[in-house]
Amino acid sequence: MRRSITGFSNPTVKLLRSLRDKKHRKREGLFLAEGLRLLTDAREAGRLPQMLVMAEKRERHDLLDALEADVIDAGGEVIETSRDILAKITGKDNPQAVAGAFAEWDTSLDTIDRSNSDIWLVAQALRDPGNMGTMLRTCDAVGAGGLILIDDCTDPFSVEAVRASMGAVFTQAIARATWDEFVPWLRSGAGQLVAASLRDSEPYRGAPYSAPCFILVGNESQGLPEAYEAECDLRVTMPMRGKADSLNAAVAGAVLAYEVLAGLEG
């Protein structure tokens, strides 16, 4: 279906802009992604927006035409509106010419097929949306299967996390679970749980990583609870040559993921 929206108080505009808040995303089961590049990544990963919102005045683009056709074919809505209304929806002064509202998908642990990849990232109580998106992006780069979110993490479907993921939110498997759900799931199959740790650990470089390797990264300010570290099959230490004893969580995950990648391939 196609339609045009001209009024700021239109209910669809209100719904779309409400998706910047987690509680509204949860209620509607929808999230926003902005920009032709992200939407094309989504399309290539087999995800189409339920609603595609486009600026009336925009440059023509083959990829946008293709996206539009696919959304219509799939029974979605294509909405044309003004730049001002797009700015209101996205909360940006200079919005991109296109945005999409996607249905959130099932993120239960059952959706994860560990045989899909040798590397998985696992984040515990990750609070920063930028770190969330960056970890998804790192998953993509190292060829990981996806990101498993443990305990109370920031929403992977927030506008900031989606943007920072550079499209990886659409290509990576994402699961959400409590620790008490995750551990039995992990132990029900093959899998090595690895964390960076200062306790009872060995050098991260050349450590005996094995596939499928689950790389566990802790909360930005607290790190991992001791019991979680104790559950790990392998604890490794990265050199810390300075005053501090830790790295940014997304950085630590990435340095470790690249080492695991080299270890498994080498």
Next chain:
Amino acid sequence: MRRSITGFSNPTVKLLRSLRDKKHRKREGLFLAEGLRLLTDAREAGRLPQMLVMAEKRERHDLLDALEADVIDAGGEVIETSRDILAKITGKDNPQAVAGAFAEWDTSLDTIDRSNSDIWLVAQALRDPGNMGTMLRTCDAVGAGGLILIDDCTDPFSVEAVRASMGAVFTQAIARATWDEFVPWLRSGAGQLVAASLRDSEPYRGAPYSAPCFILVGNESQGLPEAYEAECDLRVTMPMRGKADSLNAAVAGAVLAYEVLAGLEG
């Protein structure tokens, strides 16, 4: 000097809160850092705030007492005020009990002594304050000498960058220069310029890194200009197993920095 401030419209309150804006930081030559941990990191690195602002109602802490005494000894000001005014200054609903206004220091290239470290990070047109702070934090972790900022980078003294640096803004050398200033400076002494690149490059793992190694990271969305890559002594490629062809800038810098660290030590 000690004094107490009770009014929101006090000129010192106005000055301090103005430091959240870059143009005011530049005009005043001051920047803000919040929290006892950051301020203690600064003190240990030999940096004391010109003004130390403390909540009237706060828990006593030895480190805060020591900081207070040092600020007074150094001729600085210690200001007591309400939590509400601290919230106004820092722009946070739940401000930390202490904040400091520090004099910005000289960030010209002449302040860099390359013999201080085997590793240096160089960021070109880095725009995100979180990435800036994260790169400073990574510098600390790998024992780098500091961060050299090329062309139009985000301000390393912004509240966000200072916070993300976890204190490394005080321990790491920071220089700002144009590319045309940087290259002659680099070539006036020993130094290998290395960048991640897809062109004419070799695998990053085990590449022939040599000290002092300057690791160049490009802008978040554009990457490095081709001419900048061409100037590099070594171009290396990190595996990209997914759909995307790049990592977050701070992540790429960190993965490379840890590889360089291993290479130089191995």
